[in-house]
Amino acid sequence: ILNVEQSPQSLHVQEGDSTNFTCSFPSSNFYALHWYRWETAKSPEALFVMTLNGDEKKKGRISATLNTKEGYSYLYIKGSQPEDSATYLCAIQKVTFGIGTKLQVIP
């Protein structure tokens, strides 16, 4: 069973702050990493699918980078807004999930 670690487990930031969190995974036999946004009482929603070392993806104020050689991905949120409050999940090989980083943006 592959081990996916996310840090920090939770995070409080002020509205307007930029923030980032990490997903770490075993670098051997890697083929894909998924980031999801999961709001309370809803279902996980796909943000990015990343496959290549050095990949950078962006959607609005959210972006992600991938380093498959050292086994990590960063998710960045620029100018956090209250509506960004959610748990951010990463998964490798599509089916192995981390516990998530719970982000709370304080107005």
Place this chain on the structure above:
Amino acid sequence: NAGVTQTPKFQVLKTGQSMTLQCAQDMNHEYMSWYRQDPGMGLRLIHYSVGAGITDQGEVPNGYNVSRSTTEDFPLRLLSAAPSQTSVYFCASSLRRTGNYEQYFGPGTRLTVT
């Protein structure tokens, strides 16, 4: 396009009862899967299917059965419910099994076994 739908949203069972959680998708996706979500743990894969008539076990398959008679439907059966199966269950689908395809989740079923 309804996406991935699940029924019921909530269910309470007594130990030993059986039931079926329904999952359907209308996106003609080849790959479907079931996960359970427990506090302090990541989503864990129960069973998955790569097409009609083809199913396989995930990380935590014990106590659950699945079948895939059509592309659209992927029901999860609890054979004899146990309190350890109290969880939130998510069904998901993806165009293909391979990792570079996005996965779409249903709204979840919250199951309590007393």
